[in-house]
Amino acid sequence: MATVAAERLFGKSIKRREDPRFITGRGQYVDDLKIPGMTYAAFVRSPHAHAKIRKIDTAAATRHPGVVAVFTGKDMTGVNSLPCGWDLRKEKKIPGVIQDLAIVPHMPLTSDAARHVGDPVAIVIADSHEAAVDAAEKVQVDWEPLAAVTITEKAAASGAPKLHEGAPGNVAFKWEIGDRAATDAAFKTAGAVTVKKRIVNQRLVANAMEPRACVARYDDATGELTLWVTSQNPHVHRLLMCAFVLGIPEHKVRVIAPDVGGGFGSKIFLYNEEVVCSWASRKLKRPVRWTASRSEAYLTDAHGRDHVTDAEIALARDGKILGLRVKTTANLGAYLSTFAPAVPTFLYGTLLNGVYAIPAIHCEVTGVFSNTTAVDAYRGAGRPEACYVVERIVEAGARAAGMDVADLRKKNFIPKFSGAFQTQVAVVYDSGDYGAAWDRMLQMLDYRKFRAEQEAARKQGRLLGIGFSAYIEACSIAPSKLVGALGAGAGLYESGKVRVHPTGMVTVFTGSHSHGQGHETTFAQIVADKLGIPIEQVDIVHGDTGSVAFGMGTYGSRSASVGGTAILMSLNKVIEKGKKIAAHLLEAAPKDIDFLGGQFQVKGAPGKAVPFGVVSLTAYVPHNYPEGLEPGLEETSFYDPSNFCFPFGAHACIVEVDRDTGNVRILRYLAVDDVGNVINPMIVDGMVHGGIAQGVGQALCEGAVYDGQSGQLVTGSMMDYALPKADMLPMYETDRTVTPTPVNPMGVKGAGETGTIAATPAVVNAVVDALAPLGVDHIEEMPMTAQRVWKIIQGAKAR
Template identity: 55%
Template sequence: MGNVIGIGAAPKRKEDQRFLTGRGNYVSDIKRPGMAAGVFVRSPHGHALLRGIDKSAALASSGVIAVLTGDDVKADGLGSLPCGWGISDAQGVPMKEPPFPMLAQGKVRFVGDMVAFVVAETPEQANAAAELLAIDYEVLPSVVGVLEAVRPGAPQLFDDVPNNICCDWELGDKAAVETAFRKAAHVAKLSLVNNRLIGNPMEPRAAIAEYEPGTDRFTLWTTSQFPHVVRFLMGALVLNIPQHKLRVVAPDVGGGFGVKQFHYGEEAVITWAAKRVKRPVKWVASRSEGYISDRHGRDHVTEAELALDETGKFLAFRVNTLANMGGYLSTFGPNIPTNLYGPLLGGVYTTPAIYCNVKVVFTNTVPVDAYRGAGRPEATFVLERIVDVAASEMGIDRVEIRRRNMIPKEAYPYQTPVLVQYDSGDPMGCLDGALVAANVNNFGIRKAASASKGKFRGLGYSTYVEACGLAPSRFAGRLGARGGLYESATVRVHPTGQVTVMIGTHNHGQGHETTFAQIVSDKLGVAFENVDIVFGDTDRVQFGMGTYGSRSLVVGGAALSKATDKVIAKGKKIAAHLLEAAEVDIQFESGKFSVAGTDRAKTFEEIAGAAYVPHDYPLEILEPGLEEQAYYDPVNFTYPGGCHIAEVEVDPETGTVTLVNYTAVDDVGTVINPMIVEGQLHGGIVQGVGQALFESAVYDEGSGQLLSGSLMDYCMPRADHLPMMKVATHSTLCTHTPMGVKGCGEVGTIGSPAAVINAVVDALSHLGVTHVDMPATPNRIWRLLQNASLPVAAE
């Protein structure tokens, strides 16, 4: 028998055995009898009228089974891809929500927009036939940038969306902010771009669909972070398949980062096609296809102003942002730059008045949606950058200005002027810890050493908070969510005492099979190895909203904790019966049910056995079996945060920025498995560093072609770009989640871009550089130095 491995322990991850020995079961590993191959034909143009499609040559091509287009979709009366959020402007006018057909109808709106689906015996035959499809495009000018898209005379994506503006959204007290700005001793201003990113999960998207005529049931295997949501959106809103006739399976999934938390048209097309061709159909995206079809992230242009009094206290913050939505509204699209952005602009500071306006804009680009952090990295970047700008302009030390404005630990719970109320936190404690860990006191020595080699060294801070654990349904509903955001878990205790958990979150690299097993092992006193976690299958798991927004432990773990408590409560009833004691006298501790004050006890296994062998049961008051289910809807978001300190060295000769040190002290609440938390922080930080220094999705204005459409041109961060990171936690407990957890999946990505760019600006500040846009590529830095106000020379 194995051991209890509980909360706070760091066992190796259960799932890594199969991943590291090549025994994972990914969608592309699955083969179904009689399976055909499908390929999508995608628009090569950013913007074009679709005049007609001649299928004849493609249909005559060897091995071709079917060629489906938007006309077939229309003929079958299928729905448009739904958006899960409906936001409104200040007057309550709903956003413009043009249809998003699963195959283009009449017009294509981005390079990669789906025009046809070709099914053939083999992928090679499908590809060959796809090339024979004669598609008559009338090419229109494309518009890819938000500034260009809202200009008068810009190409219009939709006839009924003037100036391409989907919604003119706002948050906060505009008048109070204006009053505060009039009284300000100083106003700091900053214009910036938050660069567009492409998620690049290791595993490209893929799907297999199968229809069984005998049972009239569909099965879709898909690379998804939320199979139940796909079942609902696709079944109920797109294909009109009853929920009980549709099974969605998301088996092992090789990374998501948000890219796989949307309902994609590919899923609907392939499911529809499987019934039409009466064969299972499989599609696996190539990496190149992913670049032009996986939803992109970020892409903001922002003007921000911070009003301060003469002592550097923040009086008011005003932010105007243009946010790129791409060619259509994706599942969460309009929610990201609004509800997940504006409410974070308070940061860890006591700023009393905040106003935020976001114009959500359509362009001829891949639809933009959530990417790790989703709205919160953008908010943190604006705020943490302008704090540095203000400090520099007012001659106040960057750490000092943060201290003067930070919410003190005693002030929690803290109500911000932008909806959210932080339940707990200690930003000052994180800052103090990070200053020591980063050895900031000796920075001057390191800077001098760099200078002696002709390099500029800089230090950058980011003290930040985020809102995660998405989300309280009541709150989300008020903001425009069209669904709930709770989570569910079932704890099934077998007659032998082993446990199977069915949970609605989805593990695609986060280590849930380990973390959740630790929670059960801890609470029930069963061996860690005797707990299995089942997820990702709508036929096996009751329901779930899936994994995104750092919600799995916070919301899913809470549901699991509740269900486990119910198992204990039921166990106590059984024990009371077996031990002939009153239920109130039964205690449960370390896997034993005992009668208080006596040595009479039953093990968890004995209770489980009795539950399934009820020979002598008071059946009128006690059901057989030991299986409990719980749904959990959080009462508030959770608010992890912390302090990140980046240290960079700039080579002025080439413009190369090297990240030389990185320190993070984060408050993630209770830590279940410190090794997994450390891994999540590392990964998150690396993705943020990627945004700050390397990654950028670049489109050609006019043609709408994606210029950074492969790993040859889109620079992902690599191991040799990174120093050894110092990562620590300084936790306060969340006051409203069952275990005090706050979530840790996104903090790294949210805190890091500002820390890195603040360090780059610091390194170049003696040259008069006040801002550097992301990514801080060598070419960009060299250009800044060419234009710098002082001659380039090491200090």
């Protein structure tokens, strides 16, 4: 060998290249943008959960010093409803539809009625933010307050206040998946142990560190509109806004999502504010800027979860699962957010098979409207809800059958496979070895030893408990043809362009978007690894429709598996073209050229080689060049996955409950995840750690609470809405097993949501186990605040 192969960067924990700019305060977020002539927007929002708008008087606000304009919904003529990007209707042949999705209008500024606290009714635009905020207080809205409904189980009850003309009884849709008859039969199996539990998955607020923001600038000279917006998917924002709402030409609109400080799903969607600011900028021919306050974020960022479920499991005497029946009511909030109908249906029902060989499953979901903030995807989106139902009802089943919760799980795992496992709920798993991750977790835990310690602790009156979670999730979202057949309004491929500059430097343009994921590191590792060049020679560009061909963005743990694969495909094309150029330079046939360690060399003749940089220079200075070959070295690929990828793992949590206060303290947390091959283990560890924190947050402290009478959001600030804090969490004990996916060439599955999915049921199961000596066999509701746990203890049989 003439050259030593460079150290593999794929699989190496290199430090995140973007971090120096973030931790030294040099990130460029939307709110950092300064443009001459800027105006500032403030929105006038409904203080009522439900109220008719009799009249809006903007005169005093308009006269306020510094105010440029005040607009209401009536001014926005020719503007359409915000679109719902997922259709659930029989005429579209969407599988499982029992009752068609009620596609209700969602106007950027509502002018007939407000349907949740925070619903925007007017925009005030001024020369300063202060003036806009002051003037907004002078907009007089003549409200006619109406009765409101916020509670999931009451939203579709008879007599509930009606939100939309087009949605009788506040039902948004009814949908099912699985085999109802087979499931009914399974539950009638002689000798079966059946358990039915009510399981509530409470409403959450995403709480990205950076609030949503936008700056819209219309250039009157060129007719071009530039929108800087906190988006996880700028191309999707552009498409939805141009084609559906404003009816303006897409090629005249550039959407830029610069540095974005977290999303957790909440920045996927097209929101009222960016649409109104874009419209206003065209109208005023001045830049218009808006940044949400944290209070606005709580009221208007799409919320997550909010399911109420009746789940039933049937077990054979030997502990084998016979069937699972699930009936869920999903609260969608006041309007249909961009992907809202997909979350409690195809992202939820299709994961109810879990990691278990369940012969019969049936799930029915009713989506309901209520006078609350719209609900849409939040980290995990549907999959945490599914995992929560499965892992809680399996636990309840084991307790009812008198079996050890760990033994029962293991007995029911789908055996190791690679290629295809057909579930009872439509999807086909890619590869799995669920027992391996489970066994590794039990080994780290020393399960039998813990049970002995627990026994001793119980004798002293201490409430010690262990909870498990064997989870699966669907990542690498998603095969376009498949999701199209399920109602998606978009394809879910990704684009990746690799531009090799004459000097051998590389710029990658990806349609994926980093808002914390570390694309500038992970994607650069793929490139540097493949091309055998130093990582410093690679730049990653994302988040700008002006420079990236197209993209579907980042959510559903799809960046590495879909976005990364598109980049890899372009790298392969670059290498193939490079081989032709090298072959010409080396006077050999292209088929005889190998690309190794950054060198093109003749097979079997390592001395005959040209470095990558010589080939790239030749591509742009094609004096001595293959006949008929185009100059340049730049390739674009679109990758559309053939299937989802299904990461999985085994988590365990040990808690101690304070008998006096009900406070839950986590003593140990163990996670063994299998996300397929790993590009940067440190970044994946970070995702797992953060995900567990979020999952623990849902289990123990987070929860959006509306006042049942007034419909006000009671938990509307960080002083009231309890996010998890570092001192609530122990040092995590983590490990990985590696089961590569056959779906994509890198064998990567996806890691962004695993912790959030796995942690919640593990923690709740642990509390149930801690309280088991008191006769507690189930806990219906989260978060498990001290008060809630204390009340359960007070009500327990064996207190």
